[in-house]
Amino acid sequence: MPIIGEQKLVKKLRKGCHQSFTTLFHLYGQKLYNFSYKYTDSHAEAEEIVQEVFLKVWKKRESINSKLSFNAFLITIAKNHIFNRIKKEASRKKYRGQITTSDLVTNETENKVIFADLAEIARTKVDNLPPKRKQIFLLRRDSGLSVKEIASKLGIAESTVENQMNKAIKTLKSNLSNFS
Incomplete structure (x- = not known):
């Protein structure tokens, strides 16, 4: 064509x-x-x-x-x-x-509860991010936009998007690593 x-x-x-x-x-x-x-x-x-x-x-x-x-x-x-x-x-x-099948059967319920708790904590931690950082994080994670696309969409520098993503991930890792 x-x-x-x-x-x-x-x-x-x-x-x-x-x-x-x-x-x-x-x-x-x-x-x-x-x-x-x-x-x-x-x-x-x-x-x-x-x-x-x-x-x-x-x-x-x-x-x-x-x-x-x-x-x-x-x-x-x-x-x-x-x-x-x-x-x-x-x-x-x-x-x-x-893993073995017995491991899965034994831990299935416990793992579901832990996963649900962890998912809820993660949602809460994402909700507690500063508004712009949260917006950038969700555009990247949920919408799958690239750094360039996010920067263009929000009218900000790509370095700002990368910086905010790094801060969001660092915050989430820190908060989620305390989960036991």
């Missing part, structure tokens, strides 16, 4: 045009599927990755740079998604190797 046409579609997508989204999906969906399939060797996972990538595109449509290659943007999202899946699976396998 000519770059000019792609840029027009992305500009329309940024404004919420469903037709542009559908057109971009039809233009790049199969290519993205093939890319994902190479790494997953699974039709179902490759299809799921395509859906998740385009879902993320729709959610982040307003922040997409129409001057950059949309294809490269999609491949980057897919690559990151695939690598995250691989890391999670490796972590799960490692974790499964470290």
Whole structure:
């Protein structure tokens, strides 16, 4: 597809045009599927990755740079998604190797209670952060925005976002490390 046409579609997508989204999906969906399939060797996972990538595109449509290659943007999202899946699976396998079924059954209720308590404490500690720091932390954690996107959205320097994130994480780690 000519770059000019792609840029027009992305500009329309940024404004919420469903037709542009559908057109971009039809233009790049199969290519993205093939890319994902190479790494997953699974039709179902490759299809799921395509859906998740385009879902993320729709959610982040307003922040997409129409001057950059949309294809490269999609491949980057897919690559990151695939690598995250691989890391999670490796972590799960490692974790499964470290525990036994009896450990899970014995500690399941206790772990649920501890996890619920810890989650509540974490929510409280996040709520107690200074308002701007809390906003930055939640945009990063819940919305998955990058430092650059947060800085742009809030009209502040990227270094300020990084500084506030570091302070938030340091505060939360400190508060949560006392939990026993």
